[in-house]
Amino acid sequence: MLLLIELTGVSKVYQSKDSVVHALRDIDLKVEKGEIFGIIGHSGAGKSTLLRCVNLLEKPTSGTVKVGDVVMTGLSEKELQERRKKIGMIFQHFNLLSTATVRENIAFPLKISKYPKKAIKQRVDELLELVGLAEHGDKYPAQLSGGQKQRVGIARALANDPDVLLSDEATSALDPQTTDSILELLLDINRKLGITILLITHEMHVIRAICDRVAVMEQGRIIESGEVLDVFLNPQHATTKEFVSQVSEELDTEILRSKAEGRIVRIHYMGEMAYEPILYETVRATDATFVILQGTVSRMKETPYGQLIVELRGSQEDTDQIIERLRSRGLEVNIIL
Numbered sequence: 001m002l003l004l005i006e007l008t009g010v011s012k013v014y015q016s017k018d019s020v021v022h023a024l025r026d027i028d029l030k031v032e033k034g035e036i037f038g039i040i041g042h043s044g045a046g047k048s049t050l051l052r053c054v055n056l057l058e059k060p061t062s063g064t065v066k067v068g069d070v071v072m073t074g075l076s077e078k079e080l081q082e083r084r085k086k087i088g089m090i091f092q093h094f095n096l097l098s099t100a101t102v103r104e105n106i107a108f109p110l111k112i113s114k115y116p117k118k119a120i121k122q123r124v125d126e127l128l129e130l131v132g133l134a135e136h137g138d139k140y141p142a143q144l145s146g147g148q149k150q151r152v153g154i155a156r157a158l159a160n161d162p163d164v165l166l167s168d169e170a171t172s173a174l175d176p177q178t179t180d181s182i183l184e185l186l187l188d189i190n191r192k193l194g195i196t197i198l199l200i201t202h203e204m205h206v207i208r209a210i211c212d213r214v215a216v217m218e219q220g221r222i223i224e225s226g227e228v229l230d231v232f233l234n235p236q237h238a239t240t241k242e243f244v245s246q247v248s249e250e251l252d253t254e255i256l257r258s259k260a261e262g263r264i265v266r267i268h269y270m271g272e273m274a275y276e277p278i279l280y281e282t283v284r285a286t287d288a289t290f291v292i293l294q295g296t297v298s299r300m301k302e303t304p305y306g307q308l309i310v311e312l313r314g315s316q317e318d319t320d321q322i323i324e325r326l327r328s329r330g331l332e333v334n335i336i337l
C-alpha cells in the first residue's frame with residue numbers, strides 16, 4: 001500500500017504567559033492512499049490540532065509531516081499555499097460565505113487557483129451534481145438545511161480535485177439522519193474519486209459507518225489504533241472500550257447473572273457467515289444445550305456485523321469444547337459470565 005500521509009514524532013506545545021499545553025505528544029501516524037482513516041477522542045484530546053498539523057494550518061513544535069511526496073514541514077509559506085489546494089478540508093460549522101450563493105461558494109477556491117472563467121461554471125456544475133445539489137446552486141447558505149450546507153462545504157473542498165480530504169467533525173452539528181446521509185456521501189466520494197479521507201470525530205458511530213482504520217487519542221497521544229473491526233472486537237484501552245460501548249448493545253449483566261443457569265458468551269460474526277447452523281452443529285456434538293438471549297445486526301462500513309448473546313447450558317468440559325470449536329471456525333467468542 002502507498003502511504004499518503006505520514007506524521008513522524010509530531011509534537012505541538014501551546015505556550016502562553018501562564019500556561020503550557022502539550023496538545024500533541026510524539027505522534028506517529030501513517031494513512032494509506034485511498035483509505036478512510038478516523039481519529040476519535042474526547043474533547044481536548046488533540047484531534048483538531050492533529051488534523052490541522054496535516055495541512056500545516058497549525059505548525060508542529062517538532063516532528064515532520066509528509067503528504068504524498070511532499071514534506072509539508074519543509075515548505076515555505078508560498079509553497080504551502082500551493083500544496084494546500086490539493087488538500088481539501090470540511091468543518092463542523094461549514095464555514096460558508098453567507099453573502100455568496102452556493103455556486104459562488106464552490107467557485108471560490110477555483111477563482112483563487114485562477115481557473116479559466118468558462119471552466120469554472122462547468123466544474124461547479126459537476127460538483128453540484130456530485131453532492132446532490134444541482135437544484136440549489138443559486139440559493140444562499142441561509143436558505144439551506146444543515147446537511148445541504150455541509151454538501152456545499154464538501155463540493156468546495158473538492159473543487160481543486162484534491163488527493164486528501166480532511167474532515168473536522170463534519171457531522172457533529174447534524175441530526176442522526178442527516179449525519180448518515182453525509183457519511184454516505186463521503187463514502188461515495190472516497191469510492192468514486194479514490195480520495196483519501198482523514199476525519200476526526202467523538203462519535204464511534206461515524207467510525208463504524210465509514211472508516212477502514214481508526215486511532216484513539218487521549219491527552220495528545222494515540223493510545224490505540226488498528227483496523228476498525230479489530231478495535232471493535234478487542235478494544236484494549238479503557239477509553240477505547242468506552243467509545244465502543246457507544247455503539248454496542250448494553251447488556252444488563254445483573255439480570256443475566258440472576259437468570260442464567262449456564263455460561264454466557266457473546267459471539268460476533270461478520271458478513272454472510274451463517275452463525276446459527278455453526279452454533280447448532282457445534283452444540284449438538286456435545287451433551288450441552290443453548291439459549292439465545294439477545295441478537296443484533298448492524299453494519300460495519302457495508303458489511304453486516306452482528307452479535308449474539310448465548311447461554312450455554314452443560315458441563316464445563318462441554319461448554320469449553322463448544323467455545324473452542326466456535327473459535328476454531330473463525331467466530332469471535334467472548335465469555336461474559
Ligand SMILES: Nc1ncnc2c1ncn2[C@@H]1O[C@H](COP(=O)(O)OP(=O)(O)OP(=O)(O)O)[C@@H](O)[C@H]1O
Binds near residue numbers: 015021022046048050
Ligand atoms: N490555539 C491554542 N492555544 C492554546 N491552547 C490550545 C490552542 N488550541 C488548542 N489548545 C489546547 O490543546 C489541547 C488540544 O485541543 P484540540 O482542540 O486539538 O482537542 P480536540 O480533541 O480537537 O478537542 P475538541 O473536540 O474539543 O476540539 C486542549 O487542551 C486545548 O485547550
